[in-house]
Amino acid sequence: MPIDSSLINRSNLYKKFSSKIFHNPYLDRTLVSFQGNKQAPFSSWFKYREGFSEKLVTYLLQELKPQPGILLDPFSGSGSSLFAASALGWQSIGIELLPVGIFATKSRLASQxxxxxxxxxxxxxxxxxxxxxxxxxxxxxxxxxxxxxxxxxxxxxxxxxxxxxxxxxxxxxxxxxxxxxxxxxxxxxxxxxxxxxxxxxxxxxxxxxxxxxxxxxxxxxxxxxxxxxxxxxxxxxxxxxxxQLDLFKNSLSLQDPVEKPEPKLFQGSCLEILPTIEESSIDFVITSPPYANRYDYTRTYALELAFLGCSEEKVKHLRQTMLSCTVENRDKRNYLENYYTIIGGYQDFLKIDLTFQNQAALQEVLLILENYGSEGKLNNKNITRMLRNYFYEMCFVIYELARILKAGGIVAMVNDNVRYAGEEIPVDLILSDIAESFGLVTRHIWILGQGKGNSSQQMGNHGRSELRKCVYIWEKPAL
Ligand SMILES: C[S@@+](CC[C@H](N)C(=O)[O-])C[C@H]1O[C@@H](n2cnc3c(N)ncnc32)[C@H](O)[C@@H]1O
Incomplete structure (x- = not known):
C-alpha cells in the first residue's frame, strides 16, 4: 500500500526505530504511574498524580546500571526518582520548578x-x-x-x-x-x-x-x-x-549498610539550571517531563500553590516558565537565545535551534496541524503553538542531558504520545531522533501495557489506534 505523502517523514522515522520498539512485560501502567506508590510509605502521603512509582526507578537502576553513581532528574516532581535512587546508594540530584514538588521533596527530607x-x-x-x-x-x-x-x-x-x-x-x-x-x-x-x-x-x-x-x-x-x-x-x-532502621543497626549482619546519600534539590527551571551542570558528570538520568497533553499543573494544583503563598502573579509566571505543555504558553525562543548568549553558549543555542528546524517528522506534523487550525479543525487554535514550543524546549533539555552525561551514561525517559484532531504525534520517535542528533543512541523504546507498537500505516490520522505510552532508554556511547 503506498504511504500517504503527508506521513512520509513519520513513516521513515518509524522504520528507523521499529527494531527498538517493543513491549516490556515488566512495565505496566501502575508501575509507571502514581498508582504504583499507593501503598508506599512517604510517597503515598501526597497524591502527586503526575509522578511515576519508586518501583519503576528501582527496576530501571537495577536493570540498567546496578553500580551506584550520580543520578539526575531534571523534572523531579515529588522526588520519586531521588528517594528511590538514594535508597540504592545513588547520589541523586533533582531540579523542580513548581513549589508543590519542591515542598513535597523538602518535607520528605525533613521527615527523615x-x-x-x-x-x-x-x-x-x-x-x-x-x-x-x-x-x-x-x-x-x-x-x-x-x-x-x-x-x-x-x-x-x-x-x-x-x-x-x-x-x-x-x-x-x-x-x-x-x-x-x-x-x-x-x-x-x-x-x-x-x-x-x-x-x-x-x-x-x-x-x-x-x-x-x-x-x-x-x-x-x-x-x-x-x-x-x-x-x-x-x-x-x-x-x-x-x-526497621533499629533492627538493621542491631542486626549481627556483617554486611555494610547501604549508605543513602541525601538527595539534593535545585529549585528553578531546568532550562536554566541544566546548562550550568558540569559536562560528563552524570551517570544516569531518570525523568518524566510534562507530557504534550495540555495538562495545566498551575491550575490543577492551585489550592496547593495558594497554600504555599503563591500570588496570582506568581502562578501566572510559573505557568509561563514551565516547560510548554498548555495552549497558553508563549514561545521561549528569545528568552533562550538571550540566556545562552549570556552564559557564553550562543553556538550551542544555534545548534539546538537548527536541530529543531531539521526534525522532518515534527515539521511535517506541525504543518498538517497548522492547516487543520486554519480550517477550524482543531478545538483550540493554539495547540500547534503548544506542540512547537514543547518540542523546541525539549530540544534544549535533551541537548544538555547529552552534554552532561558521562560516556556510557543512560537516560530513561517516561512520556506518552499524543493525538490532536486525529493526527498522531509520535513523541517517542521525535524525541529519540533529537537525542540521536545530539550523539545519544536509542537502546530501547519500551511500550507499556497493551501497546503493540503502531505499524507505519497506523500513524497519522487514525483516531482509534492506541497511543504509545513509553519509557525510552538512550545511551551516550562509551569513548
Ligand atoms: C511528569 S511530572 C514529574 C513527576 C515526577 N517523576 C514524580 O514522580 O513526582 C513533570 C514535572 O516537571 C516539572 N516542571 C515543568 N517544567 C519545568 C521546568 N522548566 N523545570 C523544572 N521542572 C519543571 C513539573 O512541575 C512537574 O513536577
Missing amino acids: KINVNSLNTVIWDLKTINFLDYYNQTDTFNHIAITQGAFSSINEEKLIGYLFYCNNYILDDDIRSLLLYAAFCILEDISYTRKDGQYLRWDTRSGRSKGKNEFNKGEILNFDNAIHQKLKQIASDLDVSSI
Whole structure:
C-alpha cells in the first residue's frame, strides 16, 4: 500500500526505530504511574498524580546500571526518582520548578530527620485541640481567583486555626514542617474540588460550578478527620521505618549498610539550571517531563500553590516558565537565545535551534496541524503553538542531558504520545531522533501495557489506534 505523502517523514522515522520498539512485560501502567506508590510509605502521603512509582526507578537502576553513581532528574516532581535512587546508594540530584514538588521533596527530607517519639507526642496533643480556638479572622487562606470558595467556611476556619497553632506553638522546625505538610496533603480531600488535568473541577455543593453537568465528588472530609487520619498515616509510616532502621543497626549482619546519600534539590527551571551542570558528570538520568497533553499543573494544583503563598502573579509566571505543555504558553525562543548568549553558549543555542528546524517528522506534523487550525479543525487554535514550543524546549533539555552525561551514561525517559484532531504525534520517535542528533543512541523504546507498537500505516490520522505510552532508554556511547 503506498504511504500517504503527508506521513512520509513519520513513516521513515518509524522504520528507523521499529527494531527498538517493543513491549516490556515488566512495565505496566501502575508501575509507571502514581498508582504504583499507593501503598508506599512517604510517597503515598501526597497524591502527586503526575509522578511515576519508586518501583519503576528501582527496576530501571537495577536493570540498567546496578553500580551506584550520580543520578539526575531534571523534572523531579515529588522526588520519586531521588528517594528511590538514594535508597540504592545513588547520589541523586533533582531540579523542580513548581513549589508543590519542591515542598513535597523538602518535607520528605525533613521527615527523615524527625524524632518519631516527639512527633507521636505532638500528634497526641493535637487530638485534644479545637482548632477553631486558634482561628482569628485576621488570618486568612491566601486564595487566588480560581481557589475562592474551595472550602466550606468551617473547614477553612479550622485549617487556618491549625496552621496558626503549628506556626506558633510547635517549636521543632522539622516537626512543624511535617505538620504543615500534612495539611497540604489533605487540601483536595477537604475541598469542593477535584483535580482534573487541565483544571480544577468543582462540586455542585460549592455553589460555584456553572457547567451544565452536575458534579458530586463524593465524601468531602471534615478538617479534623482528614488531618488526624493523615497524621496517623505519617506517624505509622515513620514508626515502621524507624523500627526497621533499629533492627538493621542491631542486626549481627556483617554486611555494610547501604549508605543513602541525601538527595539534593535545585529549585528553578531546568532550562536554566541544566546548562550550568558540569559536562560528563552524570551517570544516569531518570525523568518524566510534562507530557504534550495540555495538562495545566498551575491550575490543577492551585489550592496547593495558594497554600504555599503563591500570588496570582506568581502562578501566572510559573505557568509561563514551565516547560510548554498548555495552549497558553508563549514561545521561549528569545528568552533562550538571550540566556545562552549570556552564559557564553550562543553556538550551542544555534545548534539546538537548527536541530529543531531539521526534525522532518515534527515539521511535517506541525504543518498538517497548522492547516487543520486554519480550517477550524482543531478545538483550540493554539495547540500547534503548544506542540512547537514543547518540542523546541525539549530540544534544549535533551541537548544538555547529552552534554552532561558521562560516556556510557543512560537516560530513561517516561512520556506518552499524543493525538490532536486525529493526527498522531509520535513523541517517542521525535524525541529519540533529537537525542540521536545530539550523539545519544536509542537502546530501547519500551511500550507499556497493551501497546503493540503502531505499524507505519497506523500513524497519522487514525483516531482509534492506541497511543504509545513509553519509557525510552538512550545511551551516550562509551569513548
Ligand atoms: C511528569 S511530572 C514529574 C513527576 C515526577 N517523576 C514524580 O514522580 O513526582 C513533570 C514535572 O516537571 C516539572 N516542571 C515543568 N517544567 C519545568 C521546568 N522548566 N523545570 C523544572 N521542572 C519543571 C513539573 O512541575 C512537574 O513536577
